[in-house]
Amino acid sequence: MDNSKFRVAVIGIGLTKFGEHWEKGLRNLAIEAGVNAVTDAKIEGKEIDAMYIGNMASGRLTGQEHLGALVADQIGMNIPATRVEAACASGGLALRQGLLSILSGQHNVVLVGGAEKMTDMSVDQVTTTLMGAADEEWEGFQGLTFPGLYALMARRHMHDYGTRREHLAMISVKNHEHASMNPIAQFQNKITVDQVLKSTMVADPLTLLDCSPVSDGAAALILCREDIAKKYTDNPVYIVGSGQASDTLALAQRKSLTRLDATIMASRAAYKQAGVAPKDINVVEVHDCFTIAELMAVEDLGFAEKGKGGKFIEEGNTKLGGKIPFNTSGGLKACGHPVGATGIKQACEVVMQLRGEAGARQVKGAEIGMTHNVGGSGATAVVHVFKK
């Protein structure tokens, strides 16, 4: 991607609360987040040129497909509206598609959103649906589950590097701690390492408290060309790097079981484009669908050497106030994981941090932030770098 001509700015963010919204459907959530973003950006709806909506499984989870047109319909607009799907990375990819559409010169102002309505389904139906993000034909057939896939990686990481269940539990404890300061988070209660370890086993060695929950929610961003951003806001945040990579759908076919190569490739591309290194990043939202995923992200994004992620976390580096705070929103674990919304919510959190609007969970002086969104067990990764 050639962004030498101009950059793209984020001028508005919008979120719904994450959690169980028994009284709200998919369209209610999507519109609520979109309206919040438009209000935050102080633009008129008619100034939006196009929309990209990230969603993984609305057809399976709610029976509704065709989300692009659905959202356009609900806001009474006839603009191009496109749904983007890449499993749990759908939101991150919607953001990237919106970014590319502006860089292409086609659009000036774009709404990118993500939404998922999951709690109308039973847990085993959700579990089955989420397996569509992996290799359904070969992994799903054998009774593998999503927690199961990450458990296979966790077990091998423990075997190869001496990572302990306590290291994983610390991630969950830290994310709950962060979420306790985030008013939109699904779980705002604090937990202990002991509670994580003694929680119900889901896929050994991962317990219920190592796993992100089933959630409803939506998030949206308003993007525009850099040269018109100041027209709308005094504090635009710029997207200075974007990277995306793919890997095998099936875990069995990966080169390594203890790293996500797609994360490594996507992050290196984003760092290069932004002209930054891990040491320059002040705050990062990573894809902690399971605790082991955050531990691998610490390593794969280049914050700790391979195998040293557990130690890095144990030393408190990833906590608020630490060297590089991970998941100030509470992450997928505690803020919630409405699958298609997650990648956009991550961007909303980083923008809040760079604007200095994150309240009790503010990272002091944050200037450069990053998001990391993963699809499946690592078949898609998308990384964005943001700057004040």
Added chain:
Amino acid sequence: MHRTSVPLLWRRFKHHYRLLGNHCKTCKTDYYPPREICPTCRRKGVLEEKEFEKKGTIQTYSIIYAGPVGFDKQTPYAVALIKLDNGPVLVSQIVDAPFDQVKIGAKVTAVFRKIYEDGKEGIIHYGLKWKVV
């Protein structure tokens, strides 16, 4: 659900009942499940069917306590990534052993088993599972 389709199951029989994958003659790489093209050689690749021996070693494992639809009655069950002695890595269930025998490095061999049922009236799916030797 999609898995109730008869042709869907039928076209997978030979891969589910036997360890029939394929092999690229150009770069000598084995694939299971079989691939349409060799991802390394692409147009230069020449793929031929290859049946793998039903022997392997556990690379990593998990015990599943919360199963998907169709597997909920089987929980808890062990799953593992298995490196075939003369082939690639595949994922399958480990049966007929207490969970403490399921370990990284354990040698396993395949057995023919019921995989799952599509409810009371539906098709019963068969295939390979693995036991520790």
